[in-house]
Amino acid sequence: MCTAMSQRPRALVTGASAGIGRCYAEHLARTGHDLVLVARRADKLEEVAGLLRAEGADVEVLPADLSTDEGVARVVERIERDPAIGFLVNNAGYAARGRVAELDADATAHMLRVNVIALTRLTIAAMARMSAAGHGRIINVASGTVFMQMPGNAGYGASKNYVLAFTRTLQTEAEGTGVRVQALIPGVIATDFHEIAGNAIGNFPPERVMQADDLVVASLRALEMDEPVCIPSLPDMRDWDAYVEAERGLVPNVSRDRPAERYHDRD
Template identity: 40%
Template sequence: MTTEDPTTERWALITGATAGIGAAFARRLAADGWHLVLVARDAARLDATATELTSRYGRQVVTLPADLSTDDGCATVEGRLAAQPPVDLLVNNAGISLNRPFLRSTAEDESRLLRLNVHAVLRLSLAALQQMTRRRHGAVINVSSVAGFGAIAPGSTYPASKAWVTNFSESVGQSARPFGVRVMALCPGYTRTEFHDRAGIDMSGIPAAAWLRADDVVDEALRDLRKGKLVSVPSWKYKAAVAGLRHAPQWLLHRVTRDIRGRIDGQ
């Protein structure tokens, strides 16, 4: 699976494709000669993105409005993954976080987080891999997070959802590899996108040096995919952070990763 041959008719399907890492994947893949299926909830924004990409890169760009936190939304995208022309690369990028601790959350909001961050990834990966393994060709990138390597942001269920994505991708990647299909978890750290603003999370205290550019994250992800990696952690600084999360004493990890989302009234 490669991104270098512009003469091959290749299709990529990207969820959460109108902003942030998803939009960066769309730009990079279109520039590399891929045709695109873009998935997001906002149909108008999808159309604007498709028009821009088609105008700039001359590739076919199909839009597929869908809310992946619903069964109907997942079914819509599953239908495209089973259709022709075949999808050679699936990028599961759509995801959310919540700006509140679990003890002050609601079952509805937490269920929506799990349905989008976990359930949709499971369903779309399965739909894609069933086709790819038959063809013995293709790849899936599941966008996870450095947050999934530790119980950081106390009270937030986002890291737990991303821990699932990383472990799921690594496990399934091993079973898909003999069929010539690659599955990789992409685990970036803080990345300049709309993600935190949409969740209403104040990130003003994060130093500028900690932030990554979405385009750089995508570049490293595609390099790691070509190398056959099961887990990609962009940037040396976050590779070091992951080593710390995996090996630091739990008491130290909990102390240095406190987060206001974990606090409730009276604490």
């Protein structure tokens, strides 16, 4: 458990029992953070916590099912009552896939509660406290599928489009508050995520698969560089800038007093 005597900054990481979340926990511990680790399985969290405690970090295990109101409320309360939590990594998430006409509606709703509702409520709690304090960092993990329309991926892709849109708007609100907000857009990462989603990492060409540790190092470095959006394998950030400029080019014509000429009766 976290001690009152600790003077180190504290980071709260969701989905911290494995994969990307575990790598964040390891790197943050090495860079001087104490930790609150959140995931469903206490035994897996304790395994990670034991290793990090051996390296000198003060680690609290907070088992919580983020698909439930009770689980989310437990983590929100933990954020709200601890002024030492200056770093939130919203990493928890998973994919329920299938073509829309064949989707399991309950499984999709369960996924949205984790990917969308939980992330939103934790971010609200963290942003309220961090902006009042005048400092803090938030990383929200999206997905490279935000740029793709792949059959069978409508629900998951849409959930991660929400994460990206929500985070980008939050970034505009965070200006001048002392809170730095990052949207992380991973590609294919070598974790058990794909097996859980019914795929296999071996189905991807090796040159498309990044190690979770490399992803996290890039994300934390991007945060230091003040890059609001981190796409770790993108060679040139000017491509992202062009994407944003293309969006801006649409804005003046999104709302006009009449339909475009092509919709007019030409008779």
